Amino acid sequence: MGGGTDLLLEIQQGSKPAVEALVDTSRIAGLDAICRDGEHIIIGCAVTHAQIARDALLTRHGTCLVESCGVIGGPQVRNVATLAGNVAHALPAGDGSIGLLALGGDIEVTDATGSRWMPLQDAFLGPGQSAIDHHRELLTRLRFKATSLNEGSAFTRVMRPQGVALPMIAMAARLRLTADKTIGAARISLGPAGPVPFLAKPAMDLLQGKAATRQWFDEAAALVLESIPLRSSKYRATQEYRTEMILTHLPMVLARAAERAVEGESGQ
Numbered sequence: 001m002g003g004g005t006d007l008l009l010e011i012q013q014g015s016k017p018a019v020e021a022l023v024d025t026s027r028i029a030g031l032d033a034i035c036r037d038g039e040h041i042i043i044g045c046a047v048t049h050a051q052i053a054r055d056a057l058l059t060r061h062g063t064c065l066v067e068s069c070g071v072i073g074g075p076q077v078r079n080v081a082t083l084a085g086n087v088a089h090a091l092p093a094g095d096g097s098i099g100l101l102a103l104g105g106d107i108e109v110t111d112a113t114g115s116r117w118m119p120l121q122d123a124f125l126g127p128g129q130s131a132i133d134h135h136r137e138l139l140t141r142l143r144f145k146a147t148s149l150n151e152g153s154a155f156t157r158v159m160r161p162q163g164v165a166l167p168m169i170a171m172a173a174r175l176r177l178t179a180d181k182t183i184g185a186a187r188i189s190l191g192p193a194g195p196v197p198f199l200a201k202p203a204m205d206l207l208q209g210k211a212a213t214r215q216w217f218d219e220a221a222a223l224v225l226e227s228i229p230l231r232s233s234k235y236r237a238t239q240e241y242r243t244e245m246i247l248t249h250l251p252m253v254l255a256r257a258a259e260r261a262v263e264g265e266s267g268q
């Protein structure tokens, strides 16, 4: 367990069986740090959302992750809950997972025989089901390539106004622009949509080589809707409402990522 904000509730409420032993990652030396290693930014599994939300390196080189972790729960949750726990829990609406997926993140999985890196999207097998074997493996670190001078990222989410709740829909994007403002590379992630955090591949492919304009951002949002398995949920939002929110907000997220690719990432 990281902060235990999901796990302890699940055990208390009986949706997970009682356990004989828990390994608490929060005080393992070295795993509570955020650092740069060459082109990557590496985040230890004990790093909390609050740490991410105020980190200067991440603000400059992975703004959408700062934005996504900064809205999780309330301050009490963010002070103890970890990005590793968000990813390992594999919820389709995990805000941190959606931010990291747009950045093209990897996770490091460690067992008694050693460690291996795997792409973040391969870690998600289904709702609440990750590829990490919780009985013998730990997610030890997370990483992504730092955004460079011509890259920007952004995240937003739409939720009910009453405060602490999972989102109706959240979305994040990372764009790389060339000198003439053509899109060199694009990544777009959304959730909840389907069983796992959703990577919008057709829309990412569409944007490649296109001008970074509102027209293409609208087209990308429309294309997302052709492939995304949106559904109505009893407590959160109808499929129709989620559709409208994607058409409204995704072009704005893409435009903000493009602006940051020109002006620099800052989270402003």
Ligand SMILES: Cc1cc2nc3c(=O)[nH]c(=O)nc-3n(C[C@H](O)[C@H](O)[C@H](O)COP(=O)(O)OP(=O)(O)OC[C@H]3O[C@@H](n4cnc5c(N)ncnc54)[C@H](O)[C@@H]3O)c2cc1C
Pocket (backbone or CB within 6 Å): 001, 002, 003, 004, 005, 006, 007, 008, 009, 025, 045, 071, 072, 073, 074, 077, 080, 081, 082, 083, 084, 085, 086, 087, 088, 089, 093, 094, 095, 096, 132, 134, 137, 138, 139, 140, 164, 165, 166, 167
């Ligand atoms: C009031 C409230 C509000 C919330 N709001 C949001 C929200 O707005 N957005 C959102 O995305 N989530 C939200 N959550 C869910 C939760 O807080 C986050 O998913 C959080 O990131 C989980 O992190 P944790 O460290 O507490 O995980 P834990 O509860 O400790 O663990 C979660 C799961 O991951 C596993 N795990 C944890 N760390 C590791 C590791 N290093 N290696 C292997 N497995 C590991 C555990 O075994 C468990 O299965 C909320 C929860 C609460 C209680």
